[in-house]
Amino acid sequence: MEQNTQPMEGVTVVEVKNKIDPTVYLPGMEQIDPTVREQVTAARDRYRADAYTARDVRAALDAERRSPEDFAALLSPAAAPFLEEMAQKARAEKRRYFGDNISLFTPIYLANYCENYCIYCGFNCHNHIRRAKLDPAGIEREMEAIAKTGLEEILILTGESRSMSNVEYIGEACRIARNYFKTIGIEVYPMNSSEYAYLHECGVDYVTVFQETYHLERYEQLHLAGHKRIFPYRLETQERALLGGMRGVAFAALLGLDDFRSDAFATGMHAYLLQRKYPHAEISFSCPRLRPIINNDKINPKDVHERQLLQILCAYRLFLPFAGLTVSTRERAGFRDHAAGIAATKLSAGVSTGVGGHGGEEQGDDQFEIADGRSVQEVAAALRERGLQPVMNDYVYV
Amino acid sequence: MTQDTWSLGGHTFTSRFILGSGKYSLDLIRAAVEHAGAQIVTLALRRANSETDSILDHIPAGVTLLPNTSGARNAEEAVRIARLARECGCGDFVKIEIMRDSKYLLPDNFETIRATEILAKEGFVVMPYMYPDLNVARDLVNAGAACVMPLGAPIGSNKGLATREFLRILIDEIELPVIVDAGIGRPSQACEAMEMGAAAVMANTAIATAGDVPQMAEAFRHAVEAGRLAYRSGLGRVLEHGAAASSPLTGFLQD
Numbered sequence: 001m002e003q004n005t006q007p008m009e010g011v012t013v014v015e016v017k018n019k020i021d022p023t024v025y026l027p028g029m030e031q032i033d034p035t036v037r038e039q040v041t042a043a044r045d046r047y048r049a050d051a052y053t054a055r056d057v058r059a060a061l062d063a064e065r066r067s068p069e070d071f072a073a074l075l076s077p078a079a080a081p082f083l084e085e086m087a088q089k090a091r092a093e094k095r096r097y098f099g100d101n102i103s104l105f106t107p108i109y110l111a112n113y114c115e116n117y118c119i120y121c122g123f124n125c126h127n128h129i130r131r132a133k134l135d136p137a138g139i140e141r142e143m144e145a146i147a148k149t150g151l152e153e154i155l156i157l158t159g160e161s162r163s164m165s166n167v168e169y170i171g172e173a174c175r176i177a178r179n180y181f182k183t184i185g186i187e188v189y190p191m192n193s194s195e196y197a198y199l200h201e202c203g204v205d206y207v208t209v210f211q212e213t214y215h216l217e218r219y220e221q222l223h224l225a226g227h228k229r230i231f232p233y234r235l236e237t238q239e240r241a242l243l244g245g246m247r248g249v250a251f252a253a254l255l256g257l258d259d260f261r262s263d264a265f266a267t268g269m270h271a272y273l274l275q276r277k278y279p280h281a282e283i284s285f286s287c288p289r290l291r292p293i294i295n296n297d298k299i300n301p302k303d304v305h306e307r308q309l310l311q312i313l314c315a316y317r318l319f320l321p322f323a324g325l326t327v328s329t330r331e332r333a334g335f336r337d338h339a340a341g342i343a344a345t346k347l348s349a350g351v352s353t354g355v356g357g358h359g360g361e362e363q364g365d366d367q368f369e370i371a372d373g374r375s376v377q378e379v380a381a382a383l384r385e386r387g388l389q390p391v392m393n394d395y396v397y398v
Numbered sequence: 399m400t401q402d403t404w405s406l407g408g409h410t411f412t413s414r415f416i417l418g419s420g421k422y423s424l425d426l427i428r429a430a431v432e433h434a435g436a437q438i439v440t441l442a443l444r445r446a447n448s449e450t451d452s453i454l455d456h457i458p459a460g461v462t463l464l465p466n467t468s469g470a471r472n473a474e475e476a477v478r479i480a481r482l483a484r485e486c487g488c489g490d491f492v493k494i495e496i497m498r499d500s501k502y503l504l505p506d507n508f509e510t511i512r513a514t515e516i517l518a519k520e521g522f523v524v525m526p527y528m529y530p531d532l533n534v535a536r537d538l539v540n541a542g543a544a545c546v547m548p549l550g551a552p553i554g555s556n557k558g559l560a561t562r563e564f565l566r567i568l569i570d571e572i573e574l575p576v577i578v579d580a581g582i583g584r585p586s587q588a589c590e591a592m593e594m595g596a597a598a599v600m601a602n603t604a605i606a607t608a609g610d611v612p613q614m615a616e617a618f619r620h621a622v623e624a625g626r627l628a629y630r631s632g633l634g635r636v637l638e639h640g641a642a643a644s645s646p647l648t649g650f651l652q653d
Contacts, residue, residue, distance in 0.1 A: 095607045096554050099421020150450045279499040280471050389423045396444040398475040
């Protein structure tokens with residue numbers, strides 16, 4: 001369902017009256033030390049992708065340890081002619097830190113109810129789609145079916161609706177998941193640190209939240225209503241998750257919503273700064289993009305094509321070589337398999353983005369269409385063929 | 399020369415090369431172990447914690463398993479992982495790895511001493527991975543460690559013996575086996591550690607990421623053996639600055 005931002009096929013933009021101020025926390029939202037958030041947004045504001053030259057890129061490539069400035073250069077248009085060299089270096093770094101290993105997981109959608117109005121998203125509250133929510137028996141059925149494919153890591157997702165998918169409901173799903181999986185992550189609405197502590201007790205150790213865009217004005221235009229509209233609360237999610245005792249956090253901008261280079265830079269800086277503040281934190285990236293309309297690069301030079309996406313993946317890898325990097329089934333099989341050999345460390349497999357799509361009859365519509373529908377066995381076989389090692393689990397809950 | 403063996407936790411070994419099992423394609427592990435001639439193989443318990451593709455199934459029978467506690471961020475977590483390893487049938491050996499830093503993966507010496515004390519009392523053969531600090535090494539000895547495993551360089555960096563001078567001090571002062579762990583990227587560096595008098599060396603990344611894994615494992619085997627043989631032979635004199643007269647200062651003395 002995710003396509004271009006506006007106008008979007010099949011999506012009616014509904015006028016929202018009395019829009020709330022996106023910079024003001026709503027009642028109940030925890031406020032933490034804003035330092036990292038302010039540093040991230042300041043770094044993004046300062047970033048000028050066109051200021052970098054081939055010399056800067058050369059220096060960044062030759063550096064043994066890469067600074068934020070090197071990262072900035074590697075994301076710039078000046079780095080485009082160096083893409084092959086970036087890929088070679090990224091591959092070497094990845095091998096040094098991760099060897100041949102590629103982790104596999106799959107997302108499970110518990111519910112697709114949503115209270116937000118994000119104009120680019122298939123789940124948004126004004127879209128007329130089939131809404132559904134799995135009950136505990138349904139969750140059990142789904143998880144059992146997924147576990148049969150050999151996967152041992154699961155990412156639990158819901159639409160962003162506190163009332164339809166409250167924290168206790170998500171916690172219950174995590175407890176069920178412990179019977180089937182070794183590694184449990186969540187990608188749900190942002191919460192307070194005490195709620196993350198509760199979910200950690202339920203067996204979760206990894207939290208993913210997409211910031212979508214780190215540009216406040218653009219964020220405000222795209223997120224018209226709902227809790228998600230509150231920009232600072234969302235940007236502080238990863239830090240609250242760490243304060244709640246989570247082991248790892250994942251970062252992402254939905255590339256293409258705004259200037260993708262600036263958003264990728266902000267995403268990298270967000271991870272970099274939080275890891276400096278919390279050195280034990282395991283950090284990782286996702287790299288979702290809005291797909292450009294084919295043959296449209298003259299119309300919008302800011303579109304994220306595969307070339308640009310790979311440049312971003314390599315820049316993340318070269319800047320923070322120890323970070324995890326996930327490439328989802330938004331991308332086609334060929335891209336994912338190659339990315340796994342260059343920069344990515346984790347792939348989803350056997351994916352359904354609908355509610356109830358694994359165990360039986362799908363009850364709720366999909367969030368987005370996937371471009372790689374291969375089964376777990378097919379993805380694993382493709383990795384092995386490339387000399388890579390599919391890894392089902394590399395984690396123990398302590 | 400008499401047979402050159404060494405012991406840990408009541409086991410006697412002839413190989414002084416400990417091989418790590420991470421970062422490989424699983425089907426290469428067996429060949430690597432065999433070509434390395436390794437009798438001790440480390441594995442991450444968290445990586446063995448899998449129903450579908452346990453790394454344990456790929457390690458040849460007969461070698462001593464050395465589960466490590468990677469993923470532990472403090473002593474308590476390391477202790478829990480060590481107990482889990484024992485329950486999983488990995489034996490009594492445990493390599494303590496405690497990291498509170500996801501970037502450099504440097505060991506936390508303080509937490510490592512605490513974990514060593516607890517696990518040694520529980521009968522584990524405790525092999526602590528540590529930053530080469532003499533005071534810490536002594537504390538580890540007192541806490542009941544079976545050896546010390548100082549790092550040569552940051553893990554996975556393949557930078558060799560960046561901590562050379564401190565390793566030398568540990569080798570001189572610590573009675574327990576000193577096993578140089580982490581950072582060894584080439585056979586020549588493994589050889590140098592053995593020439594210095596290390597009891598053994600451990601490597602993983604250097605072999606797992608080599609173009610020809612079994613051949614590199616074999617290269618390390620030879621390097622470790624060569625270094626050990628050189629150490630036992632007594633290294634010849636090495637001149638620091640050019641040639642030297644036999645007695646430049648005292649040659650004037652008569653009768």
